[in-house]
Amino acid sequence: MSQKTGIPAAPVFRKTGVQWYSVIVLLLALLLICGATMAAEQAVIPVSYELKVAIEPSQGKIDVHGKIIVPLDPGARTLQFGLHETFAISKLLVDGRSARFSLQPGDESPIFPATRKVVVKVPPSDTARKVRLEIEYSGRLKQIPEFGTFPDQKQALDDQINSRLVELANYSSWYPQFFVYGHPIETTLEVSLPQGWIAICSGKKTSEQAEGGRVVTRWSSARDTDILITATPNYKGAVTPLDDAQIAIYYTELPEAFIDRQSADIAQVIGVFTRGLGSASIPSGTIKLVFSPKRKGQGRAGIARPGMIVTSEGRMLEELAKDSKFSLLQDLAHEIAHFWWNFGAGQGDWINEAFAEYSSAVAVEQIVSEEQFHKVLDGYRNEVQQLPADAPSLAKVPFDGSGFVVRYYKGSLMLDSTRQTMGNHAFAEAAREFFQTYTGKSIGTPEFRKFWSQKLGDKSEIVNSWLDSPGGMPDSKHAAAKL
Numbered sequence: 001m002s003q004k005t006g007i008p009a010a011p012v013f014r015k016t017g018v019q020w021y022s023v024i025v026l027l028l029a030l031l032l033i034c035g036a037t038m039a040a041e042q043a044v045i046p047v048s049y050e051l052k053v054a055i056e057p058s059q060g061k062i063d064v065h066g067k068i069i070v071p072l073d074p075g076a077r078t079l080q081f082g083l084h085e086t087f088a089i090s091k092l093l094v095d096g097r098s099a100r101f102s103l104q105p106g107d108e109s110p111i112f113p114a115t116r117k118v119v120v121k122v123p124p125s126d127t128a129r130k131v132r133l134e135i136e137y138s139g140r141l142k143q144i145p146e147f148g149t150f151p152d153q154k155q156a157l158d159d160q161i162n163s164r165l166v167e168l169a170n171y172s173s174w175y176p177q178f179f180v181y182g183h184p185i186e187t188t189l190e191v192s193l194p195q196g197w198i199a200i201c202s203g204k205k206t207s208e209q210a211e212g213g214r215v216v217t218r219w220s221s222a223r224d225t226d227i228l229i230t231a232t233p234n235y236k237g238a239v240t241p242l243d244d245a246q247i248a249i250y251y252t253e254l255p256e257a258f259i260d261r262q263s264a265d266i267a268q269v270i271g272v273f274t275r276g277l278g279s280a281s282i283p284s285g286t287i288k289l290v291f292s293p294k295r296k297g298q299g300r301a302g303i304a305r306p307g308m309i310v311t312s313e314g315r316m317l318e319e320l321a322k323d324s325k326f327s328l329l330q331d332l333a334h335e336i337a338h339f340w341w342n343f344g345a346g347q348g349d350w351i352n353e354a355f356a357e358y359s360s361a362v363a364v365e366q367i368v369s370e371e372q373f374h375k376v377l378d379g380y381r382n383e384v385q386q387l388p389a390d391a392p393s394l395a396k397v398p399f400d401g402s403g404f405v406v407r408y409y410k411g412s413l414m415l416d417s418t419r420q421t422m423g424n425h426a427f428a429e430a431a432r433e434f435f436q437t438y439t440g441k442s443i444g445t446p447e448f449r450k451f452w453s454q455k456l457g458d459k460s461e462i463v464n465s466w467l468d469s470p471g472g473m474p475d476s477k478h479a480a481a482k483l
């Protein structure tokens with residue numbers, strides 16, 4: 001199934017066994033309801049990006065020309081953003097005028113290991129406004145090994161540009177970042193690569209042209225959370241059409257039988273979540289799963305952004321060598337769940353992870369078996385019980401790459417405890433309402449606490465004890481009684 005254009009050459013058709021007709025009726029109804037809300041919220045997208053990106057993989061070089069619309073608070077005298085520390089800025093204009101800027105060290109963070117702060121002077125104004133930033137910069141990414149390359153690795157970064165592959169996400173701050181991860185953004189992207197390279201990026205592909213020995217693709221996304229670029233000279237594609245969307249899987253070396261299994265799993269998982277929560281925003285109408293040919297990299301199914309998952313192909317090949325029946329179902333379900341759960345911002349990012357992880361367990365419950373679901377929960381409980389007594393509470397767990405067990409597993413157990421207290425039906429209804437209420441916004445722990453306390457009424461102590469207890473399982477008899 002090799003290809004030259006980036007358009008999959010040999011579609012693979014799957015029968016999924018999911019009742020797609022019922023899903024469509026539901027989707028249409030929800031689209032009518034959501035359409036009006038989404039139109040009203042278009043104005044709140046905090047940053048819109050128009051980026052032209054030229055990449056020279058063999059030299060490891062990237063050159064970016066950007067026009068970015070950014071909101072500023074009343075009285076703001078500076079505009080600040082994170083940018084990769086080795087990039088050189090050659091041009092910077094604010095509202096068409098050359099602006100002075102200084103470079104400062106970035107905040108120390110294991111997930112953003114090479115970011116520095118750019119502080120731009122802006123003329124003050126008493127009112128909230130939007131400024132137009134024009135910026136040009138270029139350089140080579142700092143060489144930092146992929147996640148999991150060494151034991152006890154201090155610094156890791158999966159973003160890279162080399163003659164084998166390109167992978168870029170917010171981790172390298174390859175584009176100006178004005179907020180912590182989780183705020184909605186609007187993007188249009190043009191990516192120029194040498195002829196023969198195939199790019200798969202965030203959003204919907206709007207055009208592809210050959211120009212002077214290069215291939216230029218354009219992408220747009222009306223509501224996203226990151227700007228991903230993945231590319232190799234040798235992606236193969238497999239497309240599974242669904243009734244109202246399609247699944248596109250890109251890979252270089254993985255066996256086709258494995259790819260076909262992933263298509264079937266994704267279709268089932270999307271059915272489960274859509275029935276439970278309503279339709280998610282998939283900016284391109286295509287669910288893209290990219291097996292980026294990294295050797296190591298972030299584990300499990302990798303990273304998810306609206307409509308796009310990027311997984312390490314090297315890790316998959318390693319797993320398949322150990323077990324040819326290796327299933328990625330729950331890990332993929334976690335990443336797919338982020339198409340829905342992506343509105344917790346900053347410290348509130350744990351909301352995304354707790355819901356995505358618990359949703360993946362629910363997918364196991366519905367697709368595999370209840371027995372397997374209970375095994376998954378036992379696994380979480382085992383990990384949470386081993387947390388040190390001073391592990392941060394969910395309400396305080398920082399967004400810095402630490403606190404995995406708290407954010408994913410303790411968060412999942414809190415949701416399961418809430419479900420047991422409310423009952424399956426009421427919990428499912430409330431989870432749907434929580435998603436529908438906050439999708440497209442940015443929320444934190446206070447909004448979560450308020451919503452679920454109201455749903456639990458006189459049993460709100462349960463959610464509070466889970467949120468505020470440091471260490472492992474909460475002491476509260478309310479929470480403990482349910483476990």
Ligand SMILES: [Zn+2]
Binds near residue numbers: 356
């Ligand atoms: Zn996640």
